[in-house]
Amino acid sequence: MRRAGTGGDADRAQPDSGPGQGPSSADPLAPQGGTGTAAWARRVRSATRHIAADLDAWLRLLALHDIDDLADAEPDTMRFRLYHLPARLADHARRRWLRIDPTWPWAEAFTICWQRLAAPRAVT
Template identity: 50%
Template sequence: MSLFDQDEGLRARCSSSTPPASGGGSAQFLEVRHRGHAIVEGHIRCGKTTGFGRFLSRHFGINAVWLELSLAAIDLLAWTRILPLDGELAVAEPKKLRFRLLHVAARLTRGGRRLRLRISATWPWRNELATAFHRLAD
């Protein structure tokens, strides 16, 4: 039995990081392809830390619901990075966002037809959270 037997379902893939001397590929093309792949790997890493890589049960139905919820969380994090956040938090990993923004002790209050965000004065990222909140409110 060899590594390349089709019956086993295994596949081998070979890629070159050095362009061929005959001009069949350019260094720029390989660089763009490599960077595109790195972006995809970053999104996969983000998904795994959000729950995409862990299934709760041996039952398909439970895992299907967990997968849908994980995908919804990944989408919400992606939209949060794009719409209300800027600077360092716009490119932050889910773990950093979780500890800086999602676990904050804050209250939403309503009064005088306005929605207010009450954040503790000692919270280190209160300005970033308030800016994000105002962007969403506008």
């Protein structure tokens, strides 16, 4: 459900997340004595979705800010364009090589994103 003035895209993408939805040590539905409940599992899934949405937002902000198609992409778009990667991870000479299919249309965007995230940041 969209609420006025709260960022409709975020509400639509993550309807079950937000303040008051994550697990808490004071939660009366938290598992006691090793037994879990369905309500607790729903809250854990909700918190996991919220963390994933935050990671998507930070990825777009830090590494994809100038790539037009991905700077404001929906979570499904990010998943199908960047996270489902047609590549092979190969070990050779004590190093790992990620071999990306050169015909994949998002190869350059993924490479730019990876280089930006792997580059050391200057301490300010």
